[in-house]
Amino acid sequence: MITEAAALTTADLHLLAEAGGRAPSLHNSQPWRFRPTPDGRGLEVHADPTRAVPAVDPDGRALHVSIGAALFNLRVAAAHLGRDAAVRLLPSGEDAQPRAVLDLSAPGGTKHPLGDLYPAIAARHSSRQPFANRDVPEALVAELITAALAEGVILTVLEEHGVRRVLALTSEAEDRIAADAAREAETRSWLRLEPSVDGIPLTALGSHDRDARVPMRGFTGHPPHPASPAERFEALPQLATLSTHFDGRADWLRSGQALERVWLLATAHGLRASVLHQAVELPDTRWRLRDPVEGPGHVQLVLRVGYGPPGAATPRRPVEDVLDPPEG
Ligand SMILES: Cc1cc2nc3c(=O)[nH]c(=O)nc-3n(C[C@H](O)[C@H](O)[C@H](O)COP(=O)(O)O)c2cc1C
Structure with a gap:
């Protein structure tokens, strides 16, 4: 009788790491490393401290959200491989590595519904273009709320x-961030790492990609790019917040998983999305983001959803750079 799934092959590990690496991350920083577990039947997810963005994200909140998003992609890829995934967050404590472990040793066999989201991993991109003035149907909104709740996170449309x-x-x-020289310099340093996408200079990719990861700043009515004046955007954007009751690292990891679960499901239904993170980056605006009627809670992300053009693909680090070789 088979009691354990077979060890992960090199091809399995590659597929998992590629899926994990396609997750969204602050400034496309991709602050993760994946390491096979000693028994070869799982994957550890580590934070890569060299990819932190300390001026914008001093507590590592966005770093953990990004890692959580990668973790969710790993779960989807595992399901695609026919593996049941058991996830432990922060198994060695708040401050220790790894930040999560994905145990894939259970004998699979049952089709896991998360596997249906696998094609959406490659199809999902941030879309910072104007969207159509078309509401997201109520039934789909309800599905997105349920998807976030499955990760322990509250999605409020x-x-x-x-x-x-x-x-x-x-x-x-946005105004205050623009006036902060240290943040601006840090952001520019990330932009310099990726001057082009598939050989096309970022400046040629359209309004939203000109400054790559802090784009759409014109969306709130301060058009920094002449090519993307605010009035070209939908009259009333559809925004949703992702919130948690507490605000620790596990909550941030859960928020990242919820973000990606919602985003992949939205993508599978033909919706586009992008993140509006500016107000979450400053403690006081983040506090004021809370719904005054709903009371306490910690807003982790603001998501804009709608129908519009797909976003452009952004570059990713090669799999070899994010996947450690198996031990031994
Ligand atoms: C925590 C977090 C914060 C982000 N903040 C912003 C933001 O303020 N503006 C924006 O346009 N995109 C934001 N993004 C999206 C990233 O820029 C995007 O995921 C990354 O550039 C990779 O591109 P992709 O989503 O198309 O794969 C954020 C993503 C995460 C996970």
């Missing part, structure tokens, strides 16, 4: 007054 409040806070944060 904002009503008009909430959208206007969040856009105003985003705009305020």
Whole structure:
């Protein structure tokens, strides 16, 4: 009787790491490393401290959200390989590596529904272009809320007054961030790492990609790019927040998993999305992002969803750079 799944092959590890590496991350920093577990039947997910973004993200909150998103892609890829995944977050404590372990040793066999999201991993991109003035159907909104809840995270789709409040806070944060020389320099240093996408200079990729990962700043009514004036965007964007009751590293990892679960599901349904992170980056605007009616809770992300053009693919580190070889 087979009691354990076979060890992961080199091809399995490659597929897993490639899927994990396609996750969204702050400034496309890709702050993760994947290491096969000693028994060869799982994967550890480590934070890569050389990929931290300390001026923008001093507590490593966004770093953990990004790692959480990668972790969710790993779970989807594992399901695609027919493996059941058991996940442990922070197995060695808050401050220790790895940040998560994916145990794939259970005998699989049952089709895991997460595997259906696998094609969406490659199809998902941040889309910072204007969207159509078309509402996301209620039934789909309900599915997205359920997807976030499955990861222990609350997705709140904002009503008009909430959208206007969040856009105003985003705009305020954007102004303050733009005036902060240390943040600006750090952001530019990330941009310099990736001057082109598939050989095409970022400047040629359209309004949203010109400054790559802090784009759409014009979206809130401060058009930094003449090519993307605010009025070209949908009249009232559809925004949602992802929130948690607590604000520790495990909550950040869960938020990243919820972000990616929602984003992949949205992608599978033909929706586009992008992140509006500015207001989450400053403690006071982040605090004011909370829904005053719903009370306490910690907003981890603001997501814009809608129907529009797909975003462009952004470069990723080669698999060899993010996957450690098996021990021995
Ligand atoms: C924590 C976090 C914060 C992000 N903040 C922003 C943001 O403020 N503006 C934006 O346009 N994209 C933001 N993004 C999206 C990343 O820029 C994007 O995921 C990355 O460049 C890779 O591109 P892709 O999503 O198309 O794969 C954020 C993503 C994460 C996970």
